[in-house]
Amino acid sequence: MSFLYKSTFSGKIKVGVTGMSNIAVSERQKKEYAQTVKQVKPKPRLWRNVFWAFVTGGLICLAGQVILGFFRTQGLEVNAAGAATSATLVFLAAFLTGIGIYDEISRFGGAGGIVPITGFANSMVSPAMEYRSEGMVFGVGAKLFTIAGPVLVWGIVTAWVAGVLYYFFR
Amino acid sequence: MAAPKKNGMQTVWFQNPPVIISTASVVGPREGEGPLAKTFDHVINDPYYGENTWEKAEQRMMNDAVKKALQKASLQEKDIDFMLAGDLLDQIMVSNIAARTAAMPYLGLYGACSTMYEGLALGAMLVDGGFADKVLVGASSHYNTAERQFRFPTEMGTQRPMTAQWTVTGAGVAILAREGTGPVITHATIGKAIDMGQSDAQDMGATMAPAAADTITRHFLDTARSPDYYDMVVTGDLGVYGKRLAELLIKKSGYDLSGRFTDCGILIYNKAHDVHAGGSGCGCSAVVTCGYLMGQLKSGSCKRFIGVGTGALLSPCSVQQGETIPGIGHAVVIEARG
Structure with a gap:
């Protein structure tokens, strides 16, 4: 009967020993099982996902380009037109999040929907919507950055490290 | 002296098998479009159920299921000796609030997604032990309340792996009694929390x-029965891949379940729902048991089954701290009497 579990407490019981396995399964059993799981688990549909991420992200960038072109024809210079385009994309993504469409886009397009600035807008608006039921301070206020926060923190840290390296090695 | 109603290592048997005199199930819109739609008592057409938070919606579903189950058995709240209920939310708040409304002597349970079966096993022990005449057992889950607690905000765009499961929006309630008409609970096998070192919260199967x-x-060993004694072996929410794994492991120990093994999480949705590996959550095994499986016993197409409530015992904190995930399974044998 290879498949029935015994407690690790059987035999001599040691108390207060740190690092003792708290799992009643041997390492060999765990390894064997991990192997079985690997065989049964479906492979991620990599190429299909990459293709649709490319299409989705590409379409969002194309939309950005069209909006940029529009602002240029309205007489804005390049930098101002760029800022206006970002603001428009953020607004559109926030709006689509609000009416429950943006999560479907990312579900389908994966990174294609998450990486552009629209994905950032989605990661800010979705917690704002979700946690408003806990109030404006401890809900929205405290949890607004649950998704975007780590990105900002480590983005800023990375920029800081890059800046220091640039200062010494340029 | 050995416990007189214990059989083998983990199984208890009931001398006067408690009767499931009434069950009720309330499900969400997606479940109401699934293949089991007709077996549920009530389908809500809006995940908010007219409330302003998902949590309130889940509480209302639980309340409705309790009321419906009482109504079907022509009982009142005061006829119930104990209410056993649980859900997935922090401090099992849905059940706590439902218990406040129901005003019955209440014991809160947490067995993750196995809660319904934990409740059925304990409820049957209370009834057969002579401590209660009628026990109400309930469990619920809600896609949105679970999603926001365990994963991401619901409108956040993410891509889920194929092994991910979809939390069932639903509440199921069963009333167990010492006497009455209905299927009976004959045995229960209490599971161990088993951890094979898996830590992927997106692959709970x-x-x-x-x-x-x-x-x-363990159930087969304790009762000296073989799989063909049962018409069905039904797990709670292993999903497509988890079921395949369980089947392999059971085969390894020398039992062949082929043809009689199914899973509530696989039964509840159809392909068009794109839920990947299947349904999950306390509500999954609760509504499928209280709806579909009870119907199968009533129609006679199944005489006796083992239901196994399965749970992944994790919290967002334990996962983030790198703790591996223990699983649990509680089995209850339910058979048609007559």
Whole structure:
């Protein structure tokens, strides 16, 4: 009967020993099982996902380009037109999040929907919507950055490290 | 002296098998479009159910299921000796609030997604032990309340792996009694929390399969029965891949379940729902048991089944701290009497 579990407490019981396995399964059993799981688990549909991420992200960038072109024809210079385009994309993504469409886009397009600035807008608006039921301070206020926060923190840290390296090695 | 109603290592048997005199199930819109739609008592057409938070919606579903179950058995709240209920939310708040409304002597349970079966096993022990005449057992989950607690905000765009499961929006309630008409609970096998070192919260089927397999194997050993004694072996929410794993593990211990093994999480949705590996959550095994499986017993197409509530025992904190995920499975034998 290879498949029935015994407690690790059987035999001599040691108390207060740190690092003792708290799992009643041997390492060999765990390894064997991990192997079985690997065989049964479906492979991620990599190429299909990459293709649709490319299409989705590409379409969002194309939309950005069209909006940029529009602002240029309205007489804005390049930098101002760029800022206006970002603001428009953020607004559109926030709006689509609000009416429950943006999560479907990312579900389908994966990174294609998450990486552009629209994905950032989605990661800010979705917690704002979700946690408003806990109030404006401890809900929205405290949890607004649950998704975007780590990105900002480590983005800023990375920029800081890059800046220091640039200062010494340029 | 050995406990007189214990059989083998983990199984208890009931001298006067408690009768399931009434069940009720309330489900969400997606479940109401699934293949089991007709077996549920009530389908809500809006996940908010007219409330302003998902949590309130889940509480209302639980309340409705309790009321419906009482109504079907022509009982009142005061006729119930104990209410056993649980859900997935922090401090099992849905059940707590439902218990406040129902005003019955209440014991809150947490067995993750196995809660319904934990409740059925304990409820049956209370009834057969002579401590209660009628026990109400309930469990619920809601896609949105679970999603926001365990994963991401619901409108956040993410891509889920194929092994991910979809939390069932639903509440199921069963009333057990010492006497009455209906199917009976004859045995219960209490599972161990088993951890095979899996830590992927997006693949709970793989974390729960060993626990389910262990409990099912243990049940056969404890009762000296073989799989063909049962028309069905139904797990709670292993999903497509978890079920495959459990089947492999059970086969390894020498039992062949082919043709009689199914899973509530696989039964509840159809392909068009794109839920990947299947349904999950306390509500999954609760509504499928209280709806579909009870119907199967009533129609006679199934005489006796083992239901195994399966749970992945994790919290967002334990996962983030790198703790591996223990799984659990509690088995209950339910048979048509007559």
